[in-house]
Amino acid sequence: MLVARLRYYNDKNIVPTGGDLDRVLRASSITEIDLMLRMGRLNRNVLEAIRDYAGEIRAIIKDHDAERTPYHPVMQVFETSLGKLYEGDCISLMREIESDTVDLVFADPPFNLNKLYPSKINDNLKTEHYINWCQEWLSECIRILKHGGSLFIWNLPKWNAALANFLEGRLNFLNWISVDIKYSLPIQGRLYPSHYSLLYYTKGERPRVFHPDRLPMQICPHCYGDLKDYGGYKDKMNPRGINLSDIWLDIPPVRHAKYKRRNGANELSLKLLDRIVELTTDEGDLVFDPFGGSGTTYMAAELKNRRWIGVEIGPTDDIVNRFDRIHQERGILNDYRESLNTLFTEDAHKKRVQVGLWTCESVRNKKKNGQASLFETEKR
Ligand SMILES: C[S@@+](CC[C@H](N)C(=O)[O-])C[C@H]1O[C@@H](n2cnc3c(N)ncnc32)[C@H](O)[C@@H]1O
Known part of the structure; x- marks a missing residue:
């Protein structure tokens, strides 16, 4: 052999x-x-x-305790009226959180890709060691999650496949969401990696809160025409937008220096966290993220009036400084939210009317007036 x-x-x-x-x-x-x-x-x-x-x-x-990550003291470094931020190890912090108290856990751990983090953690563990560590923090996340609470894990498909195996029989699987972002160069002998995996689970039979945003219809940015053929169903389309599916195509990568809150990679878009917080929590609910990074989850929670608990093992200054510019973040979030829960944004609607493309009103009016061809404007 x-x-x-x-x-x-x-x-x-x-x-x-x-x-x-x-x-x-x-x-x-x-x-x-x-x-x-x-x-x-x-x-x-x-x-x-x-x-x-x-x-x-x-x-x-063997004695279970002997296998656990040793306790490291964690220190509170910042607070707002809604949230508290700690510096230290997330497992140690979670051990101090009461069972069944958190409404949403969002976790974006290091991907074990041998990256250099400001915290200088070892991001190049043996596969088995990495999975064991993930199981340890996940067990704590599950314990602190309320019944009806939601848990999301953002990771590479390879790791999430293994973590889904662990979660089977512990939480209730809802979705494997594919978030379309290219994150790596093509690798020989593999398909081009083009999506992150976002696992979505609930504790118990169904989530207590489920408010999916509806998305605007995708249109060509140049001619404003439909990118998908909705055929004879246009009059049935909900003017409030398209149903949220398990493939997310509209989450931008945070690459531009203008949007980055700390040097290096790994920062997620506020748009992603806004969607998840909106989907699974109400105002006043408690959000927890064990891997703070630049604090995107905490910012989304704060802007949306949710309580939050945050922790980061490395330096936390970038998170704290981010809160000094909360008005900027509010502007970004408001821009995202303006385009939601409507089939066409205001701008897209205006442009489509100008170039004679269908809108919800034009389709319905034509139907009401009993015209033979419902969509003649498009055939031009
Ligand atoms: C992928 S980043 C998270 C990025 C974050 N979602 C954002 O949008 O900015 C993972 C973070 O987890 C931190 N980390 C790693 N191990 C940790 C631990 N045991 N406890 C707390 N934080 C940890 C790393 O230092 C890193 O900043």
Whole structure:
């Protein structure tokens, strides 16, 4: 067997199959079940054995506390009338938060891509170590989440696939949202990575709050024409906009220096957090984000009159300074919100009328007047 393949199984903790499995078992004189157990990979047989011998297995499991990240003191560094910001480790902070108290958790952890963060955290962990760490902070997030509360995880599809596996049976899966943003150069032998994954879960059967914004119809920025063919359904379209789906095409990357609140990458758009806060919380609800970064979640919560708790392991000055410019952020947020919950923005509506394209009123009027061709303006 190629040494490279053995290394791959070992590094990624992948169970070999077929001929490779036979060779590994022969060379190490163990059975397949032995191998699965040693690798910590569960198949149906192993799971059944665990269920059948739960008592015996419990007795030999190591003390859970010994495996936990040690407690590091966290320090409050800033507060507003709605929120508190801490500097320190999110797991330590969460241990101090009461169970079932948070309405929304939004988490955008480091992606383990060997990036340099101002906090100098190790962003190049072994796969297993990274997943274990994610499971640890996720367990705390789940504990502090209220029944009916919502949890979102922003990550690369590769990591979110593994985290979804952990969340299965702990929270209720609602959506895998694909947010269309190109984030990497093409990689040989793979499709061009063009979306981030946003996992959306609730604690319990259904979310307590669910207010999806409706989006404006996508139109050509040059000729204002439809980008999609709505055929004979135009008169059925809701003047309040298009239903929010699980593919988000309108979230801008924060690349321009004018919008960046701290040096380096990783800052999310206020538009994304506005949408999530609006979707899942009411005014006065409590929002928590374990990975502060530049504080986008806290800013969205503050602007929308939600209470919030924030924490960042690295320097927090950029977050605090951001609150000095809250009026600018309010302007950006108001601009985003002006284009929501209507099929055409004011500007788009005006332009479409000018060039003779259909609008909700033109379609309905024509229908009311019983004209044979409903959409003759478009055929010009
Ligand atoms: C991807 S960034 C978050 C960016 C943020 N969503 C924004 O829009 O600005 C992840 C952040 O988590 C912080 N971090 C990493 N480990 C942490 C921990 N254990 N506790 C708290 N913060 C942590 C990093 O220093 C980094 O600033």
